[in-house]
Amino acid sequence: MSPATQAAVVTGAASGLGRAIAHRFAREGIRVALWDVDLAGVQRAAAEIGAAARAFAVDITDTAAVRAAWVATKAALGVPSILVNSAGILGPSAGIASYPEEQWHRVLDINLNGTFRCCQAAVPDMLSSGYGRIVNIASIAGKDGNPNVAAYVASKAAVIALTKSMGKELATSGVLVNAITPSASETPIFGDLTDERRAKLLANVPMARMVRPEEVAELAFWLASPACSFSTGATFDISGGRATY
Ligand SMILES: NC(=O)c1ccc[n+]([C@@H]2O[C@H](COP(=O)([O-])OP(=O)(O)OC[C@H]3O[C@@H](n4cnc5c(N)ncnc54)[C@H](O)[C@@H]3O)[C@@H](O)[C@H]2O)c1
Numbered sequence: 001m002s003p004a005t006q007a008a009v010v011t012g013a014a015s016g017l018g019r020a021i022a023h024r025f026a027r028e029g030i031r032v033a034l035w036d037v038d039l040a041g042v043q044r045a046a047a048e049i050g051a052a053a054r055a056f057a058v059d060i061t062d063t064a065a066v067r068a069a070w071v072a073t074k075a076a077l078g079v080p081s082i083l084v085n086s087a088g089i090l091g092p093s094a095g096i097a098s099y100p101e102e103q104w105h106r107v108l109d110i111n112l113n114g115t116f117r118c119c120q121a122a123v124p125d126m127l128s129s130g131y132g133r134i135v136n137i138a139s140i141a142g143k144d145g146n147p148n149v150a151a152y153v154a155s156k157a158a159v160i161a162l163t164k165s166m167g168k169e170l171a172t173s174g175v176l177v178n179a180i181t182p183s184a185s186e187t188p189i190f191g192d193l194t195d196e197r198r199a200k201l202l203a204n205v206p207m208a209r210m211v212r213p214e215e216v217a218e219l220a221f222w223l224a225s226p227a228c229s230f231s232t233g234a235t236f237d238i239s240g241g242r243a244t245y
Pocket residue numbers: 011012013014015016017018035036037038041058059060061085086087088089090110114137138139140181182183184185186187188189190
């Protein structure tokens with residue numbers, strides 16, 4: 001399958017990793033649907049990319065909106081053979097005893113349930129065509145754990161588990177499902193990063209720097225391509241040497 005015949009959906013594409021991934025795909029001639037709850041942001045990102053891109057306002061906590069966006073994307077760009085789930089939030093920083101329960105549900109609803117909703121919208125068409133690539137952006141935090149962001153860590157561990165389950169379930173269908181576990185990248189997800197926070201984020205990273213969104217995009221592009229042909233349900237590290245398994 002050549003990139004020029006393909007369409008992709010990238011969620012969270014207004015910003016950070018999703019935006020970089022959308023740019024990377026478009027560079028190969030892939031038509032990209034940029035989905036994000038931030039309409040102005042996603043329109044800006046689509047305008048940067050040009051004619052190969054379309055912006056869609058989609059809140060991935062809303063099942064009907066996700067399904068409608070999939071239908072609208074098919075009408076605009078053809079049936080997508082690629083889905084990248086990058087939309088996500090960090091949620092508050094709080095110890096477990098005081099972690100606000102409504103925020104716990106919110107983080108899970110975006111990071112985990114949102115990923116599930118988008119997969120559910122995409123898989124039937126991918127199964128019909130006998131080909132698909134799904135890339136879920138998890139986090140090294142989902143493997144290692146990080147203190148004071150329990151909902152985020154739990155959501156990312158669950159995305160890794162969802163990826164494993166879907167990978168096995170769809171293994172003979174032509175639809176491959178993999179996850180990426182980046183370490184920290186300096187994107188708007190952290191808000192204003194203080195030097196102290198940056199130092200903490202880098203403390204466990206042997207390469208002693210943040211991963212660049214373009215580096216994550218490179219891995220996502222390979223996982224979304226036909227060149228990735230014998231990996232599914234797998235979790236791909238991009239953590240500057242932090243991961244130990
Ligand atoms: N930046 C990092 O350090 C890092 C590290 C590991 C994993 N990740 C993961 O990478 C993904 C992208 O993060 P980022 O760093 O690009 O963050 P970001 O804040 O730059 O981008 C996230 C995007 O998701 C969108 N979004 C949030 N809620 C949404 C919803 N309900 N519906 C649709 N879109 C929604 C936001 O509007 C934003 O544009 C996230 O899943 C994050 O957990 C990030």
